[in-house]
Amino acid sequence: MSAELPPPYTALTKHPMLARTNHDESARFNFLTHLNRYLSGTLGPGNKLAYERRVLPAFREEHGRDPEHRYEIRDWMNEDPFHRMWSALKRNSMEMRQQNGRSTVLRQLDELDAQARQFNEHSGQLELDPKIEQPIYQTAVDIHCQPGGYHGEERPGDVSAGANYDVGIFATTGGALGGLNDGGGQAVVAWAKKERPDWQPRRILDVGCTVGHNAVPIAAAYPEAEVIAIDTAGPSLRYGAARAAGLGVKNIKFVQASGEDLSRYPDGHFDWVQTTMFLHELSAESMPRLLAECNRVLAPGGLILHVEQPQYSPEMPLFEQFMRDWDAFNNNEPFWSAMHGKDLKDVMAGAGFAKADQFVVGVRAVVDRSIFPAAESEEQEDYGRAAVWNAYGAWKPVAKEMAA
Amino acid sequence: MTEGIDWIARAGAKPKGRRPAFFDDPAVDRLLSLTMAVVGEVSVLRERLDTVERLLDAKGTISRADIEAYAPDRTAGEERGEMTRAYIARVMRGFQQEVEALENPDPPIMDWVEKFSK
Numbered sequence: 202m203s204a205e206l207p208p209p210y211t212a213l214t215k216h217p218m219l220a221r222t223n224h225d226e227s228a229r230f231n232f233l234t235h236l237n238r239y240l241s242g243t244l245g246p247g248n249k250l251a252y253e254r255r256v257l258p259a260f261r262e263e264h265g266r267d268p269e270h271r272y273e274i275r276d277w278m279n280e281d282p283f284h285r286m287w288s289a290l291k292r293n294s295m296e297m298r299q300q301n302g303r304s305t306v307l308r309q310l311d312e313l314d315a316q317a318r319q320f321n322e323h324s325g326q327l328e329l330d331p332k333i334e335q336p337i338y339q340t341a342v343d344i345h346c347q348p349g350g351y352h353g354e355e356r357p358g359d360v361s362a363g364a365n366y367d368v369g370i371f372a373t374t375g376g377a378l379g380g381l382n383d384g385g386g387q388a389v390v391a392w393a394k395k396e397r398p399d400w401q402p403r404r405i406l407d408v409g410c411t412v413g414h415n416a417v418p419i420a421a422a423y424p425e426a427e428v429i430a431i432d433t434a435g436p437s438l439r440y441g442a443a444r445a446a447g448l449g450v451k452n453i454k455f456v457q458a459s460g461e462d463l464s465r466y467p468d469g470h471f472d473w474v475q476t477t478m479f480l481h482e483l484s485a486e487s488m489p490r491l492l493a494e495c496n497r498v499l500a501p502g503g504l505i506l507h508v509e510q511p512q513y514s515p516e517m518p519l520f521e522q523f524m525r526d527w528d529a530f531n532n533n534e535p536f537w538s539a540m541h542g543k544d545l546k547d548v549m550a551g552a553g554f555a556k557a558d559q560f561v562v563g564v565r566a567v568v569d570r571s572i573f574p575a576a577e578s579e580e581q582e583d584y585g586r587a588a589v590w591n592a593y594g595a596w597k598p599v600a601k602e603m604a605a
Numbered sequence: 606m607t608e609g610i611d612w613i614a615r616a617g618a619k620p621k622g623r624r625p626a627f628f629d630d631p632a633v634d635r636l637l638s639l640t641m642a643v644v645g646e647v648s649v650l651r652e653r654l655d656t657v658e659r660l661l662d663a664k665g666t667i668s669r670a671d672i673e674a675y676a677p678d679r680t681a682g683e684e685r686g687e688m689t690r691a692y693i694a695r696v697m698r699g700f701q702q703e704v705e706a707l708e709n710p711d712p713p714i715m716d717w718v719e720k721f722s723k
Contacts, residue, residue: 207686208686209677209685211676223673224652224673225653228648228652229645229648231648231652231689232645232652232689233645235689235690236645236693243694244697244704250707254707254710283704283707285628286637288625288627289637292624294641297641297645299620301616303616303617303618304612304616307610307615308607309607310612311607311608340621341621342621342622346620348620348621356609530625533621533622
């Protein structure tokens with residue numbers, strides 16, 4: 202398949218829990234997939250041209266200097282006719298994806314709920330805790346414009362949130378995450394297997410797992426390990442546990458819990474603590490608490506790994522920072538801007554991971570390239586969406602023996 | 606169909622969080638949403654027609670069930686992907702040419718009119 206073309210929606214792997222699309226629902230996702238690639242690839246460069254050709258000169262004219270912060274660029278770009286139209290198109294694409302995903306899921310919700318119940322009653326892979334409260338950073342706005350967020354229900358006990366997330370992420374990412382939308386988790390596995398070929402973690406914790414796109418491939422790659430995937434959002438976990446059971450991955454359990462309070466697990470309980478595209482959905486207040494808990498439950502010699510889009514370092518041009526900030530202000534990701542503005546190494550150091558033990562590596566989605574070539578053709582930067590990430594990690598040092 | 610839920614109404618639920626105003630006149634925001642919805646539906650219609658044509662080519666007869674179950678093979682998937690790509694290029698032409706104009710700005714046409722009239 203040509204690298205310029207995303208695969209058709211029907212190339213997705215039809216696991217048992219995936220909502221079935223009729224002809225036109227697939228076609229809508231096909232349209233949105235192409236539209237997203239067009240908006241980032243063909244029209245995206247227009248933003249930089251508008252900035253360099255007219256916004257920046259006008260800014261210099263008025264202020265007698267260059268912008269000093271990405272927010273200054275945003276204020277001025279939001280007045281630019283091209284950027285306004287581009288942003289409006291991109292926002293509409295997100296909204297259309299949600300409507301199509303939700304109509305697909307909601308019309309067949311009886312079947313999906315029944316199927317999930319059947320899997321979850323028999324698999325023992327789901328442990329819900331109704332006492333877990335939804336944190337404010339999950340409820341203040343519906344993250345990435347998904348009505349109800351990850352935690353909302355159309356009726357008690359349903360799987361609509363998780364099912365909608367799974368059925369439409371293909372369109373949002375331009376078809377770059379592979380047949381099971383798990384290219385991120387597969388990338389983490391590929392990195393770990395290469396880095397430590399003989400490593401056999403016994404217990405793995407995935408924090409903020411939603412439907413388990415990225416935790417399930419880790420469980421599948423380490424079949425001897427016990428994987429615990431936690432999230433505060435019960436409806437996503439219901440779907441995720443049933444999805445994993447449907448895929449036949451049995452060594453993963455979905456547990457409703459907050460990463461800010463892992464008191465149910467003793468110190469040093471896990472050999473690997475993982476978050477994937479999750480930290481940006483927290484808040485400045487909760488992130489250090491959560492990272493400190495991750496450190497506490499991590500065993501000496503264990504791995505902590507956070508996969509995110511690149512942080513805004515001082516070396517990153519302000520215009521790129523502004524473009525990467527788009528989702529914060531236009532796609533209901535309110536912590537995205539502040540989180541990416543932090544030096545994650547400092548934050549991790551504050552949580553107890555010495556800087557000397559930390560590392561940053563680039564990871565790229567691992568997908569079946571014969572069907573999903575899109576992951577290879579990401580030369581056009583889709584700020585904040587590309588299937589190329591940074592992994593911020595540390596191996597926790599084994600305590601040195603006390604000198605006699 | 607799902608019992609007790611109006612799936613059509615609920616599919617269009619508004620996400621919590623105030624929507625940005627992209628244009629000075631809110632009517633432009635509404636009209637763009639309307640236009641893009643129609644643009645999307647025309648693409649869906651084209652794809653459906655393509656499915657009908659392919660099924661007729663292959664079998665000489667079709668049923669609705671055939672259409673709903675249709676999944677293109679690799680070649681058909683590429684041809685249809687190309688079709689959608691070309692369709693989007695047509696409807697987005699105005700914006701694409703605006704990018705080109707930003708890259709290679711032209712002087713006002715009157716400049717040339719005046720130059721050639723002297």
